[in-house]
Amino acid sequence: MKNAAIELNNVSRKFVSPQGKVTLALRDFSLTVNEGDFCAIVGPTGCGKSTTLGMITGLNPPSSGSVKVFGKPVTGIDPNIGFVFQADAVFPWKSVLDNVAMGPVFRGKDLKLAREMAAEWVRRVGLAGFEHHYPHQLSGGMRKRVALAQTFINEPKILLMDEPFSALDVQTRALMQEELLGLWSEKKASVVFVTHDIDEAIALADRVIVLSKGPGSVKSSHEIPLARPRHVSEARYSDEFVHLSKKIWTDLKDEVQI
Structure with missing residues:
Protein backbone atom coordinates (compact mmCIF):
# COMPACT_ATOMS: atom_id res chain seq x y z
CA MET A 1 0.00 0.00 0.00
CA LYS A 2 1.35 3.43 -0.98
CA ASN A 3 1.87 6.17 1.58
CA ALA A 4 0.57 9.69 1.09
CA ALA A 5 3.15 12.11 -0.28
CA ILE A 6 0.84 15.16 -0.24
CA GLU A 7 -2.24 15.77 1.89
CA LEU A 8 -4.41 18.87 1.74
CA ASN A 9 -7.27 18.64 4.24
CA ASN A 10 -10.19 21.07 4.00
CA VAL A 11 -7.96 23.97 3.05
CA SER A 12 -9.20 27.44 2.20
CA ARG A 13 -7.06 30.32 0.98
CA LYS A 14 -7.94 34.01 1.13
CA PHE A 15 -6.06 36.86 -0.48
CA VAL A 16 -6.38 40.47 0.66
CA SER A 17 -5.70 43.28 -1.83
CA PRO A 18 -3.92 46.51 -0.84
CA GLN A 19 -7.38 48.09 -0.84
CA GLY A 20 -8.58 45.56 1.69
CA LYS A 21 -10.73 43.48 -0.68
CA VAL A 22 -10.84 39.80 0.31
CA THR A 23 -10.80 37.15 -2.43
CA LEU A 24 -11.42 33.50 -1.61
CA ALA A 25 -9.35 31.39 -4.03
CA LEU A 26 -9.99 27.92 -2.56
CA ARG A 27 -12.73 26.69 -0.25
CA ASP A 28 -12.81 23.40 1.70
CA PHE A 29 -10.40 21.81 -0.75
CA SER A 30 -9.01 18.33 -0.03
CA LEU A 31 -6.52 16.31 -2.06
CA THR A 32 -4.27 13.32 -1.38
CA VAL A 33 -1.48 12.30 -3.76
CA ASN A 34 0.29 9.04 -2.95
CA GLU A 35 3.99 8.36 -3.41
CA GLY A 36 4.85 7.85 -7.07
CA ASP A 37 1.44 8.94 -8.39
CA PHE A 38 0.92 11.41 -11.21
CA CYS A 39 -2.06 13.68 -10.52
CA ALA A 40 -3.31 16.34 -12.94
CA ILE A 41 -5.57 19.25 -11.99
CA VAL A 42 -7.83 20.98 -14.52
CA GLY A 43 -10.25 23.81 -14.00
CA PRO A 44 -11.28 27.28 -15.20
CA THR A 45 -9.11 30.35 -14.84
CA GLY A 46 -9.14 31.65 -11.27
CA CYS A 47 -10.21 28.38 -9.64
CA GLY A 48 -7.10 28.10 -7.44
CA LYS A 49 -4.94 25.61 -9.37
CA SER A 50 -1.70 27.56 -8.96
CA THR A 51 -2.67 28.49 -5.39
CA THR A 52 -2.80 24.77 -4.62
CA LEU A 53 0.79 24.34 -5.75
CA GLY A 54 1.83 27.35 -3.69
CA MET A 55 0.37 25.78 -0.54
CA ILE A 56 2.27 22.53 -1.15
CA THR A 57 5.55 24.43 -1.49
CA GLY A 58 4.87 26.46 1.64
CA LEU A 59 4.91 29.77 -0.26
CA ASN A 60 1.14 30.29 0.22
CA PRO A 61 0.08 28.84 3.58
CA PRO A 62 -3.64 28.05 3.86
CA SER A 63 -5.99 30.43 5.64
CA SER A 64 -7.60 27.37 7.21
CA GLY A 65 -7.15 23.60 7.02
CA SER A 66 -3.85 21.72 6.89
CA VAL A 67 -1.17 20.78 4.36
CA LYS A 68 1.21 17.87 4.92
CA VAL A 69 4.12 16.52 2.90
CA PHE A 70 5.21 12.98 3.73
CA GLY A 71 3.09 13.13 6.88
CA LYS A 72 4.61 16.33 8.25
CA PRO A 73 2.98 19.79 8.31
CA VAL A 74 4.37 22.17 5.71
CA THR A 75 6.23 24.94 7.53
CA GLY A 76 8.54 26.25 4.81
CA ILE A 77 10.35 25.43 1.57
CA ASP A 78 11.07 21.70 1.27
CA PRO A 79 14.21 20.70 -0.70
CA ASN A 80 12.44 17.47 -1.71
CA ILE A 81 10.08 19.49 -3.92
CA GLY A 82 10.88 20.48 -7.50
CA PHE A 83 8.87 23.09 -9.41
CA VAL A 84 8.58 23.62 -13.18
CA PHE A 85 6.94 26.92 -14.10
CA GLN A 86 5.10 28.09 -17.19
CA ALA A 87 7.86 30.65 -17.79
CA ASP A 88 11.47 29.54 -18.16
CA ALA A 89 13.32 29.80 -14.83
CA VAL A 90 16.78 30.10 -16.38
CA PHE A 91 19.64 32.55 -15.89
CA PRO A 92 20.03 34.30 -19.28
CA TRP A 93 23.72 35.04 -18.64
CA LYS A 94 24.61 31.39 -17.96
CA SER A 95 25.14 28.55 -20.42
CA VAL A 96 22.89 25.50 -20.58
CA LEU A 97 25.46 23.49 -18.60
CA ASP A 98 25.82 26.10 -15.87
CA ASN A 99 22.06 26.63 -15.62
CA VAL A 100 21.55 22.92 -14.98
CA ALA A 101 24.46 22.79 -12.53
CA MET A 102 23.12 25.60 -10.33
CA GLY A 103 20.75 23.37 -8.34
CA PRO A 104 23.48 21.03 -7.05
CA VAL A 105 25.76 24.03 -6.43
CA PHE A 106 23.08 25.73 -4.30
CA ARG A 107 22.75 22.46 -2.38
CA GLY A 108 26.44 22.44 -1.53
CA LYS A 109 27.92 20.25 -4.27
CA ASP A 110 31.44 20.97 -5.50
CA LEU A 111 31.33 22.94 -8.78
CA LYS A 112 33.31 20.31 -10.71
CA LEU A 113 30.97 17.52 -9.57
CA ALA A 114 27.90 19.67 -10.23
CA ARG A 115 29.03 20.32 -13.80
CA GLU A 116 29.67 16.60 -14.34
CA MET A 117 26.16 15.84 -13.09
CA ALA A 118 24.76 18.61 -15.28
CA ALA A 119 26.53 17.26 -18.38
CA GLU A 120 24.84 13.89 -17.86
CA TRP A 121 21.40 15.49 -17.47
CA VAL A 122 21.90 17.72 -20.49
CA ARG A 123 22.58 14.57 -22.48
CA ARG A 124 19.56 12.78 -21.01
CA VAL A 125 17.14 15.52 -22.08
CA GLY A 126 18.49 15.50 -25.62
CA LEU A 127 20.65 18.64 -25.55
CA ALA A 128 24.10 17.09 -26.06
CA GLY A 129 26.09 19.52 -28.15
CA PHE A 130 24.28 22.55 -26.72
CA GLU A 131 26.05 22.63 -23.35
CA HIS A 132 27.69 25.99 -24.03
CA HIS A 133 24.75 27.70 -25.70
CA TYR A 134 22.86 30.45 -23.89
CA PRO A 135 19.07 30.57 -23.40
CA HIS A 136 18.54 33.19 -26.13
CA GLN A 137 20.14 30.78 -28.60
CA LEU A 138 17.61 28.02 -27.88
CA SER A 139 14.08 27.31 -29.11
CA GLY A 140 11.16 27.22 -26.68
CA GLY A 141 11.22 23.43 -26.60
CA MET A 142 14.94 23.35 -25.93
CA ARG A 143 14.60 25.82 -23.05
CA LYS A 144 11.89 23.60 -21.60
CA ARG A 145 14.31 20.66 -21.78
CA VAL A 146 16.76 22.77 -19.78
CA ALA A 147 14.00 23.37 -17.21
CA LEU A 148 13.35 19.63 -16.90
CA ALA A 149 17.06 18.92 -16.47
CA GLN A 150 17.29 21.70 -13.85
CA THR A 151 14.50 20.02 -11.90
CA PHE A 152 15.34 16.33 -12.24
CA ILE A 153 19.04 16.78 -11.45
CA ASN A 154 18.01 17.51 -7.85
CA GLU A 155 16.08 14.20 -7.67
CA PRO A 156 12.90 15.69 -6.21
CA LYS A 157 10.52 13.36 -4.42
CA ILE A 158 7.65 15.68 -5.31
CA LEU A 159 7.35 17.45 -8.65
CA LEU A 160 4.97 20.40 -9.07
CA MET A 161 4.29 21.62 -12.61
CA ASP A 162 2.29 24.75 -13.43
CA GLU A 178 6.82 12.13 -23.94
CA GLU A 179 10.09 13.41 -22.47
CA LEU A 180 8.44 14.12 -19.13
CA LEU A 181 6.85 10.66 -18.93
CA GLY A 182 10.17 9.03 -19.73
CA LEU A 183 12.02 10.94 -17.00
CA TRP A 184 9.21 10.46 -14.48
CA SER A 185 9.03 6.69 -15.11
CA GLU A 186 12.68 6.40 -14.05
CA LYS A 187 12.43 8.40 -10.82
CA LYS A 188 8.71 8.01 -9.90
CA ALA A 189 8.39 11.32 -8.10
CA SER A 190 4.91 12.24 -6.90
CA VAL A 191 3.59 14.75 -9.45
CA VAL A 192 0.92 17.44 -9.33
CA PHE A 193 0.49 18.82 -12.85
CA VAL A 194 -1.71 21.88 -13.44
CA THR A 195 -3.12 22.37 -16.95
CA HIS A 196 -6.06 23.84 -18.84
CA ASP A 197 -5.75 21.05 -21.43
CA ILE A 198 -7.95 18.02 -20.71
CA ASP A 199 -6.18 15.84 -23.30
CA GLU A 200 -2.79 16.69 -21.80
CA ALA A 201 -4.06 15.77 -18.33
CA ILE A 202 -5.37 12.40 -19.52
CA ALA A 203 -2.24 11.62 -21.55
CA LEU A 204 0.05 12.14 -18.58
CA ALA A 205 -1.77 11.38 -15.35
CA ASP A 206 -2.97 8.47 -13.22
CA ARG A 207 -5.80 10.66 -11.94
CA VAL A 208 -7.42 13.90 -13.12
CA ILE A 209 -9.02 16.27 -10.60
CA VAL A 210 -11.63 18.74 -11.89
CA LEU A 211 -11.97 21.96 -9.89
CA SER A 212 -15.06 24.14 -9.76
CA LYS A 213 -14.89 27.81 -10.69
CA GLY A 214 -13.53 30.05 -7.96
CA PRO A 215 -13.49 29.74 -5.09
CA GLY A 216 -12.21 26.34 -6.16
CA SER A 217 -13.20 23.02 -4.67
CA VAL A 218 -13.08 19.47 -6.01
CA LYS A 219 -15.93 18.87 -8.42
CA SER A 220 -14.89 15.38 -9.54
CA SER A 221 -12.00 12.92 -9.68
CA HIS A 222 -11.28 10.58 -12.59
CA GLU A 223 -8.97 7.58 -12.51
CA ILE A 224 -7.06 7.14 -15.79
CA PRO A 225 -6.79 3.40 -16.56
CA LEU A 226 -4.58 3.78 -19.65
CA ALA A 227 -1.67 1.33 -19.51
CA ARG A 228 1.90 2.36 -18.67
CA PRO A 229 4.43 2.82 -20.12
CA ARG A 230 2.25 5.26 -22.02
CA HIS A 231 3.01 6.86 -25.36
CA VAL A 232 1.15 10.13 -25.77
CA SER A 233 1.04 10.01 -29.57
CA GLU A 234 -0.66 6.60 -29.49
CA ALA A 235 -2.84 6.86 -26.38
CA ARG A 236 -4.77 9.96 -27.46
CA TYR A 237 -6.34 8.15 -30.44
CA SER A 238 -7.75 5.23 -28.48
CA ASP A 239 -11.50 4.89 -27.88
CA GLU A 240 -10.89 4.87 -24.12
CA PHE A 241 -9.01 8.17 -24.32
CA VAL A 242 -11.80 9.83 -26.30
CA HIS A 243 -14.38 8.54 -23.83
CA LEU A 244 -12.42 9.94 -20.88
CA SER A 245 -11.99 13.28 -22.62
CA LYS A 246 -15.73 13.60 -23.21
CA LYS A 247 -16.51 12.57 -19.63
CA ILE A 248 -14.15 15.10 -18.08
CA TRP A 249 -15.32 17.86 -20.42
CA THR A 250 -18.90 17.18 -19.31
CA ASP A 251 -17.82 17.92 -15.74
CA LEU A 252 -15.77 20.95 -16.69
CA LYS A 253 -17.94 22.77 -19.24
CA ASP A 254 -20.44 24.15 -16.71
CA GLU A 255 -17.53 25.68 -14.80
CA VAL A 256 -16.00 27.49 -17.78
CA GLN A 257 -19.19 28.75 -19.38
CA ILE A 258 -20.10 32.33 -18.50
Missing part, protein backbone atom coordinates in the same frame (compact mmCIF):
# COMPACT_ATOMS: atom_id res chain seq x y z
CA GLU A 163 1.23 24.62 -17.11
CA PRO A 164 4.84 23.99 -18.14
CA PHE A 165 4.15 23.28 -21.81
CA SER A 166 1.31 25.72 -22.54
CA ALA A 167 3.48 28.14 -24.54
CA LEU A 168 4.82 25.46 -26.90
CA ASP A 169 3.52 24.57 -30.35
CA VAL A 170 1.50 21.37 -30.69
CA GLN A 171 4.31 19.20 -32.04
CA THR A 172 6.90 20.37 -29.50
CA ARG A 173 4.37 20.03 -26.71
CA ALA A 174 3.76 16.37 -27.59
CA LEU A 175 7.50 15.71 -27.63
CA MET A 176 7.93 17.33 -24.21
CA GLN A 177 5.05 15.30 -22.77
Whole structure:
Protein backbone atom coordinates (compact mmCIF):
# COMPACT_ATOMS: atom_id res chain seq x y z
CA MET A 1 0.00 0.00 0.00
CA LYS A 2 1.35 3.43 -0.98
CA ASN A 3 1.87 6.17 1.58
CA ALA A 4 0.57 9.69 1.09
CA ALA A 5 3.15 12.11 -0.28
CA ILE A 6 0.84 15.16 -0.24
CA GLU A 7 -2.24 15.77 1.89
CA LEU A 8 -4.41 18.87 1.74
CA ASN A 9 -7.27 18.64 4.24
CA ASN A 10 -10.19 21.07 4.00
CA VAL A 11 -7.96 23.97 3.05
CA SER A 12 -9.20 27.44 2.20
CA ARG A 13 -7.06 30.32 0.98
CA LYS A 14 -7.94 34.01 1.13
CA PHE A 15 -6.06 36.86 -0.48
CA VAL A 16 -6.38 40.47 0.66
CA SER A 17 -5.70 43.28 -1.83
CA PRO A 18 -3.92 46.51 -0.84
CA GLN A 19 -7.38 48.09 -0.84
CA GLY A 20 -8.58 45.56 1.69
CA LYS A 21 -10.73 43.48 -0.68
CA VAL A 22 -10.84 39.80 0.31
CA THR A 23 -10.80 37.15 -2.43
CA LEU A 24 -11.42 33.50 -1.61
CA ALA A 25 -9.35 31.39 -4.03
CA LEU A 26 -9.99 27.92 -2.56
CA ARG A 27 -12.73 26.69 -0.25
CA ASP A 28 -12.81 23.40 1.70
CA PHE A 29 -10.40 21.81 -0.75
CA SER A 30 -9.01 18.33 -0.03
CA LEU A 31 -6.52 16.31 -2.06
CA THR A 32 -4.27 13.32 -1.38
CA VAL A 33 -1.48 12.30 -3.76
CA ASN A 34 0.29 9.04 -2.95
CA GLU A 35 3.99 8.36 -3.41
CA GLY A 36 4.85 7.85 -7.07
CA ASP A 37 1.44 8.94 -8.39
CA PHE A 38 0.92 11.41 -11.21
CA CYS A 39 -2.06 13.68 -10.52
CA ALA A 40 -3.31 16.34 -12.94
CA ILE A 41 -5.57 19.25 -11.99
CA VAL A 42 -7.83 20.98 -14.52
CA GLY A 43 -10.25 23.81 -14.00
CA PRO A 44 -11.28 27.28 -15.20
CA THR A 45 -9.11 30.35 -14.84
CA GLY A 46 -9.14 31.65 -11.27
CA CYS A 47 -10.21 28.38 -9.64
CA GLY A 48 -7.10 28.10 -7.44
CA LYS A 49 -4.94 25.61 -9.37
CA SER A 50 -1.70 27.56 -8.96
CA THR A 51 -2.67 28.49 -5.39
CA THR A 52 -2.80 24.77 -4.62
CA LEU A 53 0.79 24.34 -5.75
CA GLY A 54 1.83 27.35 -3.69
CA MET A 55 0.37 25.78 -0.54
CA ILE A 56 2.27 22.53 -1.15
CA THR A 57 5.55 24.43 -1.49
CA GLY A 58 4.87 26.46 1.64
CA LEU A 59 4.91 29.77 -0.26
CA ASN A 60 1.14 30.29 0.22
CA PRO A 61 0.08 28.84 3.58
CA PRO A 62 -3.64 28.05 3.86
CA SER A 63 -5.99 30.43 5.64
CA SER A 64 -7.60 27.37 7.21
CA GLY A 65 -7.15 23.60 7.02
CA SER A 66 -3.85 21.72 6.89
CA VAL A 67 -1.17 20.78 4.36
CA LYS A 68 1.21 17.87 4.92
CA VAL A 69 4.12 16.52 2.90
CA PHE A 70 5.21 12.98 3.73
CA GLY A 71 3.09 13.13 6.88
CA LYS A 72 4.61 16.33 8.25
CA PRO A 73 2.98 19.79 8.31
CA VAL A 74 4.37 22.17 5.71
CA THR A 75 6.23 24.94 7.53
CA GLY A 76 8.54 26.25 4.81
CA ILE A 77 10.35 25.43 1.57
CA ASP A 78 11.07 21.70 1.27
CA PRO A 79 14.21 20.70 -0.70
CA ASN A 80 12.44 17.47 -1.71
CA ILE A 81 10.08 19.49 -3.92
CA GLY A 82 10.88 20.48 -7.50
CA PHE A 83 8.87 23.09 -9.41
CA VAL A 84 8.58 23.62 -13.18
CA PHE A 85 6.94 26.92 -14.10
CA GLN A 86 5.10 28.09 -17.19
CA ALA A 87 7.86 30.65 -17.79
CA ASP A 88 11.47 29.54 -18.16
CA ALA A 89 13.32 29.80 -14.83
CA VAL A 90 16.78 30.10 -16.38
CA PHE A 91 19.64 32.55 -15.89
CA PRO A 92 20.03 34.30 -19.28
CA TRP A 93 23.72 35.04 -18.64
CA LYS A 94 24.61 31.39 -17.96
CA SER A 95 25.14 28.55 -20.42
CA VAL A 96 22.89 25.50 -20.58
CA LEU A 97 25.46 23.49 -18.60
CA ASP A 98 25.82 26.10 -15.87
CA ASN A 99 22.06 26.63 -15.62
CA VAL A 100 21.55 22.92 -14.98
CA ALA A 101 24.46 22.79 -12.53
CA MET A 102 23.12 25.60 -10.33
CA GLY A 103 20.75 23.37 -8.34
CA PRO A 104 23.48 21.03 -7.05
CA VAL A 105 25.76 24.03 -6.43
CA PHE A 106 23.08 25.73 -4.30
CA ARG A 107 22.75 22.46 -2.38
CA GLY A 108 26.44 22.44 -1.53
CA LYS A 109 27.92 20.25 -4.27
CA ASP A 110 31.44 20.97 -5.50
CA LEU A 111 31.33 22.94 -8.78
CA LYS A 112 33.31 20.31 -10.71
CA LEU A 113 30.97 17.52 -9.57
CA ALA A 114 27.90 19.67 -10.23
CA ARG A 115 29.03 20.32 -13.80
CA GLU A 116 29.67 16.60 -14.34
CA MET A 117 26.16 15.84 -13.09
CA ALA A 118 24.76 18.61 -15.28
CA ALA A 119 26.53 17.26 -18.38
CA GLU A 120 24.84 13.89 -17.86
CA TRP A 121 21.40 15.49 -17.47
CA VAL A 122 21.90 17.72 -20.49
CA ARG A 123 22.58 14.57 -22.48
CA ARG A 124 19.56 12.78 -21.01
CA VAL A 125 17.14 15.52 -22.08
CA GLY A 126 18.49 15.50 -25.62
CA LEU A 127 20.65 18.64 -25.55
CA ALA A 128 24.10 17.09 -26.06
CA GLY A 129 26.09 19.52 -28.15
CA PHE A 130 24.28 22.55 -26.72
CA GLU A 131 26.05 22.63 -23.35
CA HIS A 132 27.69 25.99 -24.03
CA HIS A 133 24.75 27.70 -25.70
CA TYR A 134 22.86 30.45 -23.89
CA PRO A 135 19.07 30.57 -23.40
CA HIS A 136 18.54 33.19 -26.13
CA GLN A 137 20.14 30.78 -28.60
CA LEU A 138 17.61 28.02 -27.88
CA SER A 139 14.08 27.31 -29.11
CA GLY A 140 11.16 27.22 -26.68
CA GLY A 141 11.22 23.43 -26.60
CA MET A 142 14.94 23.35 -25.93
CA ARG A 143 14.60 25.82 -23.05
CA LYS A 144 11.89 23.60 -21.60
CA ARG A 145 14.31 20.66 -21.78
CA VAL A 146 16.76 22.77 -19.78
CA ALA A 147 14.00 23.37 -17.21
CA LEU A 148 13.35 19.63 -16.90
CA ALA A 149 17.06 18.92 -16.47
CA GLN A 150 17.29 21.70 -13.85
CA THR A 151 14.50 20.02 -11.90
CA PHE A 152 15.34 16.33 -12.24
CA ILE A 153 19.04 16.78 -11.45
CA ASN A 154 18.01 17.51 -7.85
CA GLU A 155 16.08 14.20 -7.67
CA PRO A 156 12.90 15.69 -6.21
CA LYS A 157 10.52 13.36 -4.42
CA ILE A 158 7.65 15.68 -5.31
CA LEU A 159 7.35 17.45 -8.65
CA LEU A 160 4.97 20.40 -9.07
CA MET A 161 4.29 21.62 -12.61
CA ASP A 162 2.29 24.75 -13.43
CA GLU A 163 1.23 24.62 -17.11
CA PRO A 164 4.84 23.99 -18.14
CA PHE A 165 4.15 23.28 -21.81
CA SER A 166 1.31 25.72 -22.54
CA ALA A 167 3.48 28.14 -24.54
CA LEU A 168 4.82 25.46 -26.90
CA ASP A 169 3.52 24.57 -30.35
CA VAL A 170 1.50 21.37 -30.69
CA GLN A 171 4.31 19.20 -32.04
CA THR A 172 6.90 20.37 -29.50
CA ARG A 173 4.37 20.03 -26.71
CA ALA A 174 3.76 16.37 -27.59
CA LEU A 175 7.50 15.71 -27.63
CA MET A 176 7.93 17.33 -24.21
CA GLN A 177 5.05 15.30 -22.77
CA GLU A 178 6.82 12.13 -23.94
CA GLU A 179 10.09 13.41 -22.47
CA LEU A 180 8.44 14.12 -19.13
CA LEU A 181 6.85 10.66 -18.93
CA GLY A 182 10.17 9.03 -19.73
CA LEU A 183 12.02 10.94 -17.00
CA TRP A 184 9.21 10.46 -14.48
CA SER A 185 9.03 6.69 -15.11
CA GLU A 186 12.68 6.40 -14.05
CA LYS A 187 12.43 8.40 -10.82
CA LYS A 188 8.71 8.01 -9.90
CA ALA A 189 8.39 11.32 -8.10
CA SER A 190 4.91 12.24 -6.90
CA VAL A 191 3.59 14.75 -9.45
CA VAL A 192 0.92 17.44 -9.33
CA PHE A 193 0.49 18.82 -12.85
CA VAL A 194 -1.71 21.88 -13.44
CA THR A 195 -3.12 22.37 -16.95
CA HIS A 196 -6.06 23.84 -18.84
CA ASP A 197 -5.75 21.05 -21.43
CA ILE A 198 -7.95 18.02 -20.71
CA ASP A 199 -6.18 15.84 -23.30
CA GLU A 200 -2.79 16.69 -21.80
CA ALA A 201 -4.06 15.77 -18.33
CA ILE A 202 -5.37 12.40 -19.52
CA ALA A 203 -2.24 11.62 -21.55
CA LEU A 204 0.05 12.14 -18.58
CA ALA A 205 -1.77 11.38 -15.35
CA ASP A 206 -2.97 8.47 -13.22
CA ARG A 207 -5.80 10.66 -11.94
CA VAL A 208 -7.42 13.90 -13.12
CA ILE A 209 -9.02 16.27 -10.60
CA VAL A 210 -11.63 18.74 -11.89
CA LEU A 211 -11.97 21.96 -9.89
CA SER A 212 -15.06 24.14 -9.76
CA LYS A 213 -14.89 27.81 -10.69
CA GLY A 214 -13.53 30.05 -7.96
CA PRO A 215 -13.49 29.74 -5.09
CA GLY A 216 -12.21 26.34 -6.16
CA SER A 217 -13.20 23.02 -4.67
CA VAL A 218 -13.08 19.47 -6.01
CA LYS A 219 -15.93 18.87 -8.42
CA SER A 220 -14.89 15.38 -9.54
CA SER A 221 -12.00 12.92 -9.68
CA HIS A 222 -11.28 10.58 -12.59
CA GLU A 223 -8.97 7.58 -12.51
CA ILE A 224 -7.06 7.14 -15.79
CA PRO A 225 -6.79 3.40 -16.56
CA LEU A 226 -4.58 3.78 -19.65
CA ALA A 227 -1.67 1.33 -19.51
CA ARG A 228 1.90 2.36 -18.67
CA PRO A 229 4.43 2.82 -20.12
CA ARG A 230 2.25 5.26 -22.02
CA HIS A 231 3.01 6.86 -25.36
CA VAL A 232 1.15 10.13 -25.77
CA SER A 233 1.04 10.01 -29.57
CA GLU A 234 -0.66 6.60 -29.49
CA ALA A 235 -2.84 6.86 -26.38
CA ARG A 236 -4.77 9.96 -27.46
CA TYR A 237 -6.34 8.15 -30.44
CA SER A 238 -7.75 5.23 -28.48
CA ASP A 239 -11.50 4.89 -27.88
CA GLU A 240 -10.89 4.87 -24.12
CA PHE A 241 -9.01 8.17 -24.32
CA VAL A 242 -11.80 9.83 -26.30
CA HIS A 243 -14.38 8.54 -23.83
CA LEU A 244 -12.42 9.94 -20.88
CA SER A 245 -11.99 13.28 -22.62
CA LYS A 246 -15.73 13.60 -23.21
CA LYS A 247 -16.51 12.57 -19.63
CA ILE A 248 -14.15 15.10 -18.08
CA TRP A 249 -15.32 17.86 -20.42
CA THR A 250 -18.90 17.18 -19.31
CA ASP A 251 -17.82 17.92 -15.74
CA LEU A 252 -15.77 20.95 -16.69
CA LYS A 253 -17.94 22.77 -19.24
CA ASP A 254 -20.44 24.15 -16.71
CA GLU A 255 -17.53 25.68 -14.80
CA VAL A 256 -16.00 27.49 -17.78
CA GLN A 257 -19.19 28.75 -19.38
CA ILE A 258 -20.10 32.33 -18.50
